[in-house]
Every structure is written in structure tokens, then in C-alpha cells.
Amino acid sequence: MNTLLLQLAAPLQSWGTESKFERRATGREPSKSGVIGLLAAALGRRRDESLEDLVGLKFGVRVVQQGQVMMDFHIARSLKQNYVTRRYYLEDAVFLVGLEGEVAFLRMLDAAVKAPYFPLYLGRRSCPPTGRISLGIRDMSLKEALQNEPFESDAKRDELSKMVLYLDTDEVGTYRQRDVPISFSQEHRRFTYRYIKSDVVIVGCRTEHNAFEGMGK
Numbered sequence: 001m002n003t004l005l006l007q008l009a010a011p012l013q014s015w016g017t018e019s020k021f022e023r024r025a026t027g028r029e030p031s032k033s034g035v036i037g038l039l040a041a042a043l044g045r046r047r048d049e050s051l052e053d054l055v056g057l058k059f060g061v062r063v064v065q066q067g068q069v070m071m072d073f074h075i076a077r078s079l080k081q082n083y084v085t086r087r088y089y090l091e092d093a094v095f096l097v098g099l100e101g102e103v104a105f106l107r108m109l110d111a112a113v114k115a116p117y118f119p120l121y122l123g124r125r126s127c128p129p130t131g132r133i134s135l136g137i138r139d140m141s142l143k144e145a146l147q148n149e150p151f152e153s154d155a156k157r158d159e160l161s162k163m164v165l166y167l168d169t170d171e172v173g174t175y176r177q178r179d180v181p182i183s184f185s186q187e188h189r190r191f192t193y194r195y196i197k198s199d200v201v202i203v204g205c206r207t208e209h210n211a212f213e214g215m216g217k
Contacts, residue, residue: 001058003145004106005135006035006097006113012089013067014123017179024087026069026123029166030095031179032059033191034123039099039109040184044117047184055180058100059194060167062146062203067093089127096135096149100142110134143167143199150206159205169197 008030015027015034036054045051067090074085099106113120113134121127138145146165175196182190 001100001141002103002106003138003140003142004099004101004110005138005145005149006099006133007094007131007135008035008097008122008129008133009065009094009131010122010127010129012070012091012122012127013093014087014089014127016123017177024085026088026090027179028066028069028090029061029063030097030122031177032168032194033179033181035059035097035099036181037184038120038122039113041118041120042109042112042116044112047186051181051184053105055182056101057105058142058168060098060100060142060146060165062096062098062149062201063164063166064096064151065092065094067091096146096151098142098146100145103137106137110137147201147203150204152206160202161205162200163203165199165201166196167199169195171195171197 013026013030014024015029015031016024017027017031017033036051039054040049040051070089070091072087072089074087076083076085099109114132119125120129120133122129135149138149140148143165146167151161151163172195175198176193177196178191178193180192180194182192
């Protein structure tokens with residue numbers, strides 16, 4: 001199988017899976033529903049169109065930079081009253097997302113993300129991404145691609161770092177999360193559950209190398 005890698009970085013991200021009433025929470029890593037929504041937007045799909053092919057992709061996340069949770073107050077207005085809502089965001093977080101599937105479909109997604117039909121955002125419209133999103137397709141399984149992709153660093157070239165992976169799994173009894181979209185229709189949004197397993201991996205860094213360093217003037 002092949003894996004498409006996406007880098008999700010921005011000053012603010014928000015990946016809500018359990019928002020209720022005036023409290024709009026965020027997960028500590030990207031949700032599958034949020035990333036599928038990003039891909040659907042890139043493809044130009046409307047909210048009532050099928051998501052079956054996107055949901056079928058195996059999904060995983062590597063936490064490169066966890067970021068900090070911050071809260072923002074919003075005043076919402078109705079016909080009868082005003083009320084305060086609390087909205088939570090991840091500040092300065094960086095994630096590597098992998099999507100495993102057939103290479104022809106991944107190539108189409110890669111092209112769409114590079115030239116999206118609709119604007120892309122990281123969980124909410126107030127959270128546009130920074131830098132390039134698509135890192136391309138790797139001829140590897142999901143776990144191999146997430147583990148082997150170097151991270152950017154200004155430190156020494158031989159530096160290694162421990163990072164956490166969150167991967168789709170069929171193992172019943174592992175962590176369960178309700179973030180698999182059945183429909184994004186505004187009339188009847190529906191989601192179902194997936195099982196997730198976590199793992200800690202050792203990842204190497206990639207640094208900028210000056211070919212002329214040490215050669216003198």
C-alpha cells in the first residue's frame with residue numbers, strides 16, 4: 001500500500017469531537033472527521049455528497065509539536081438573548097498526518113490539496129494552515145511512512161526524537177473515538193466510531209545543509 005503525508009501546522013488549530021452547547025472543545029491531535037472534511041473541500045465536494053471513499057482510507061497522526069490549549073470567549077446572539085461561548089484551540093501545534101490507500105486515489109487527493117477547490121482550514125474556518133500541506137506519497141504502509149519521515153530541525157543532523165503515533169486499528173478494546181463522518185449535511189450530520197491505538201517511535205531530523213560550509217573563502 002501507499003501513504004499520502006500531510007503536514008498540518010498553523011498558529012491555531014481546532015479539532016472538535018465532543019463539543020456541547022456553549023463549550024466548543026478541541027482534541028489534542030487532528031480528528032479523522034476534520035481531515036476528511038479538509039480533503040472533501042479540496043476535491044470540491046458539497047456537504048451532502050458521499051464520503052465513503054475518503055472514510056475508507058486508513059488514518060494516522062504523528063505528533064511533531066503538541067502545542068498548547070488556549071480558550072477564547074465569543075458572544076453569541078439570538079433573537080431573545082446574548083450568551084457567552086467558550087471555544088478552545090491548539091496554539092502552535094504541528095502534526096504529520098498519513099492516509100493509506102490505493103495509489104491512484106492518493107494521487108488525486110495530492111493534486112487536490114495542492115490546488116484546492118474550496119479554501120482549506122484546520123478544523124475551523126478561523127484556522128487557515130501555514131506552509132505547504134501535502135508532502136507527497138510514500139511507497140510505504142501508514143505506520144512506516146509516519147515513523148520514517150524526518151522532521152525539520154535546526155539542531156545537529158544526528159538528533160533523534162521520540163514522537164507519538166495515533167493509528168486506526170481493528171483491535172476491539174483499544175481507545176474508541178466518534179470522529180468518522182457518515183454525512184456532513186447541515187440537516188443531519190452523522191458520525192460513527194473508530195478504534196485507535198497509540199505508539200511511541202524514534203524519528204530522525206532533517207536539517208538544512210550548507211554544501212560550502214568549511215571550505216573557507
